[in-house]
Amino acid sequence: AQTPDNVQGNNQLYQLINTRLAQMQAVALYKWQHQKPVEDIKREQVVIEKSVAQAMEQGLTAEGITPFFQIQISLAKKIQNYYHKRWAKQGLPESMGTETELLSLEKIRAGLITLGAGIIAHMAVSTEDHDFEQFMQIVRHPALNMKDKAVLFQALSRVKPVSYSSRLDRIVAEKILYVGSTGDYQPFSYYQADTDSGEKILTGIDIALACDLAKTLGATAVFIPTSWPGLLTDLGSGNYDIMMSGISKKLFRQQLGLFSDSYHQGGKTPVSLCRKKHLFDSLEKIDRPDTRLIVNRGGTNQRFVKEYIRQAQVFVHEDNATIFEQILAGKADVMITDKIEVVVQAKKHADLCATMPDDTLSYSAKAFLINRDLIWLEYINAWLEQVKSDGSLKQVFNRYL
Ligand SMILES: O=C(O)C(=O)C[C@]1(C(=O)O)C=C[C@@H](O)C=C1
Structure with missing residues (x-):
């Protein structure tokens, strides 16, 4: 639905797109004066790369933004060619020819990048509900026909926010693994005074394993405290990617969360x-x-x-x-x-x-606890299989026992 905010947001976005196209007269003039060709493939690559980087920062997909900027550039070239043709036929209009101080191409290009960033920032807040009529009214240039504008509008409609089908994608994209740990359970998760500074530092088997898991994801492990009574509520908050704290694999927990394969058996x-x-x-x-x-x-x-x-x-x-x-x-x-x-x-x-050194009164396995995300679970299990088979899991246990 078209809310007033939405109409206003779209209005600004379409204005910026129009402004960028309008800038092409200045670009054309510079190139005319300096006898440069309209097309500059290298520059186009720079523009696309910057746009993709800005889009990612704004949470938009590269798949959406790239075609939009490609079409925008092709229309920019169409506009520049339109002026060059006109000036070739009729000569430069007098007002332009006498203008002594030309903007440098560098300055114009910097302006275009700023405009691009503005366009992308506006796209990020109004990715839905584009209005064709409104777009057609605002985006205008004598060099562009209906079809040109319709193609640009279509590409604009296809700019979409990134949506992650699994937490795994988010972790890889953000490069942060949020790990819940209680910090009160030796040898899995506990605080120890640093020998130099005396500062209490979170350490243990699960802490070391969390850092290893994060490393395989190109991410940094960030530890967020949790507690035994609050474990499942904290998991439910969605703020934790994984709970690693020597957690026993129990059905009452599995009813809410999802356990990895076990990495330790005891009782x-x-x-x-x-x-x-x-x-x-x-x-x-x-x-x-x-x-x-x-x-x-x-x-x-x-x-x-x-x-x-x-x-x-x-x-x-x-x-x-x-x-x-x-x-x-x-x-x-x-x-x-x-x-x-x-x-x-x-x-x-x-x-x-x-008191019963050779016995256990129950069986329990330790495993990592996550939310119901099977893709993320598969990753954790694949990693676990690796650390089990290459001996690094055993090494970690030996270090803390
Ligand atoms: O920077 C330029 O030279 C422009 O003409 C602008 C622009 C663009 O739209 O970004 C258009 C065509 C060129 O091939 C490269 C870039």
């Missing part, structure tokens, strides 16, 4: 002070009324506890990053978490031990 296992480990070396022993079991909120650890723990006292700890300190300080007895985290923590703290 839940208990951890306690080493000197108490004999007290907690089975689920039966753990699930007793005098056991103080600690769990972080919102993740699969809490789900496991809700499902299997009936009698033990459960302490929900809000800060996943300080949860092991609670056990070390004697404020809690035991935690049930992913085996890989237990391995890391037991290595880090001599007083912490896996």
